[in-house]
Amino acid sequence: xxxxxxxxxxxxxxxxxxxxxxxxxxxxxxxxxxxxxxxxxxxxxxxxxxxxxxxxxxxxxxxxxxxxxxxxxxxxxxx
Numbered sequence: 001x002x003x004x005x006x007x008x009x010x011x012x013x014x015x016x017x018x019x020x021x022x023x024x025x026x027x028x029x030x031x032x033x034x035x036x037x038x039x040x041x042x043x044x045x046x047x048x049x050x051x052x053x054x055x056x057x058x059x060x061x062x063x064x065x066x067x068x069x070x071x072x073x074x075x076x077x078x079x
Contacts, residue, residue, distance in 0.1 A: 002048075002069045005041045009065065010058070025058040033075055038067065049075040 012019070016034045017027045029050040036056070038046045041064055050056070054073030059066040 002067075002071055002074070004038055004046065004067045005061070005064050006038055006067065007041055007064050008039060010036065010038070010067075020055070027056050027058070029054045029073075051075055 012027050016029060016031050018030050020026050020028045029052055032052040034050045034052075034054070036048045036050070038048065040046065048069070050069075050073055055069065056073075057068045059068075
């Protein structure tokens with residue numbers, strides 16, 4: 001399971017992601033090889049590539065967002 005904290009709200013492209021839950025917030029990729037670029041709270045950048053059907057969970061924590069995903073949902077990741 002992957003985990004990152006970010007201070008930035010993430011925009012999910014409507015032609016690549018579908019929000020499948022509002023509480024908790026969960027987005028599901030609707031295309032193959034969908035990427036997300038995330039800057040964590042220590043300003044380290046990550047680029048994650050999701051399989052079709054891959055999910056990312058977003059939970060708001062005081063002043064930041066907690067992002068989690070299952071590693072099986074990733075095609076590849078670059079740090």
